[in-house]
Amino acid sequence: MTQYNVAVVGAGAVGEEILRVLAEHHFPAKSIKVLARSARTLTVDGIDYQVEPTTAEAFDGVDIALFAGTEGEKGAAVTFGPDAAARGCVVIDNGADFRMRSDVPLVVPEVNAAALAEHKGIIANPNCSTAQLVLTLKPIHDAFKIKRVLISTYQAVSGAGGAAVNELQAQTTALGEGRQISSAGPAFPVQIAANVIPQIGGFDDAGYTSEEMKLVHETRKILGDDSIAITPMITARVPVFIGHSESVYIETEKPVTPDEARELWRNFPGLRVVDDIHSDDPSLRYPTPLAAAHKDTTYVGRVRQDLGNKNGLTFWVVSDNLRKGAATNAVQIAEALVERGWVKRGA
Numbered sequence: 001m002t003q004y005n006v007a008v009v010g011a012g013a014v015g016e017e018i019l020r021v022l023a024e025h026h027f028p029a030k031s032i033k034v035l036a037r038s039a040r041t042l043t044v045d046g047i048d049y050q051v052e053p054t055t056a057e058a059f060d061g062v063d064i065a066l067f068a069g070t071e072g073e074k075g076a077a078v079t080f081g082p083d084a085a086a087r088g089c090v091v092i093d094n095g096a097d098f099r100m101r102s103d104v105p106l107v108v109p110e111v112n113a114a115a116l117a118e119h120k121g122i123i124a125n126p127n128c129s130t131a132q133l134v135l136t137l138k139p140i141h142d143a144f145k146i147k148r149v150l151i152s153t154y155q156a157v158s159g160a161g162g163a164a165v166n167e168l169q170a171q172t173t174a175l176g177e178g179r180q181i182s183s184a185g186p187a188f189p190v191q192i193a194a195n196v197i198p199q200i201g202g203f204d205d206a207g208y209t210s211e212e213m214k215l216v217h218e219t220r221k222i223l224g225d226d227s228i229a230i231t232p233m234i235t236a237r238v239p240v241f242i243g244h245s246e247s248v249y250i251e252t253e254k255p256v257t258p259d260e261a262r263e264l265w266r267n268f269p270g271l272r273v274v275d276d277i278h279s280d281d282p283s284l285r286y287p288t289p290l291a292a293a294h295k296d297t298t299y300v301g302r303v304r305q306d307l308g309n310k311n312g313l314t315f316w317v318v319s320d321n322l323r324k325g326a327a328t329n330a331v332q333i334a335e336a337l338v339e340r341g342w343v344k345r346g347a
Helices: 013-024 076-086 109-118 128-144 162-176 210-223 258-266 323-340
Strands: 004-009 029-036 040-044 047-053 064-067 090-093 122-124 146-155 229-237 244-252 271-273 298-306 309-319
Touching: 004 013, 004 076, 013 029, 013 040, 013 047, 013 323, 064 076, 064 323, 076 090, 076 122, 090 323, 109 128, 109 210, 109 323, 128 146, 128 210, 128 244, 128 258, 128 298, 128 309, 128 323, 146 210, 210 229, 258 271, 258 298, 258 309, 309 323
Parallel strands: 004 029, 004 064, 029 047, 064 090, 090 122, 146 229, 271 298
Antiparallel strands: 040 047, 146 244, 244 309, 298 309
16 A cells, blocks of 8 residues: 655644544554644654654655644645645645635535645645535535525634633633633633624624635535525634534525435435434434534534425534544545545655
């Protein structure tokens, strides 16, 4: 079996999760180097990785580089990605910087793996909330053609990084001990514990946030259809550590029933239907972010017909934002490249 020299760029939560997924998936890695701002030892699941400073030269001989990225602009891939690609490395970037460039494929492998054939050295991983959404939309769109999507997201704090997780933990502890929270920050503008914040990202002139507009533009690009009318109702940050939840409404060109949708989802890779509302077991009635945590699978449930429109469905989607929303999808992109022989080197 051909093996590959792999680099993981970033030693935060997503970088650690990428290392974990590479090991769990038994990715054919000849070597794995971890790059970050400074040298140190990183231990993940009992395995020690010697972290090296990120330099252009560090990508010499690397076949695939998985950039843990940031959920903002100007991630490490902007600085080092093009040079790594010029050295023969395939760059898979989790940041936002390359997603909407016309010459960069934006890929969820179960949905549009064929787009990888067009890569020119850099491939983009979608936003975490987009990844789980398009998994549910793809089979419905293929069978019934989606005309309109309305979506609200309820996103875990881990999507905002380690500081956000620490902030929620500290505030939750303070409330549990009966202490008042005198000030918020630095991760969130207001208290996140026992609260919901209806803003992720900055606002545009129309009042939509950058996170909301990512759902619009990235979904259309991945599905390859700019005709879909997409309205992001809200993207909200909720006091959950891991796992994004989404409430989705779709209107299709041809009528679709809940049973037809469930059958399509059951047969689509990466999805699991959890929608037995009459079950005595709460875990089988509907999916929750806690149940999805630390898993690669995206879960869908609460499927209902629109009360006034036979072409309308509403449903609930949950997924681990650090896994399918970031690390798992990135590793699956690498796996798809390897399976198709689209990595130039390897030994």
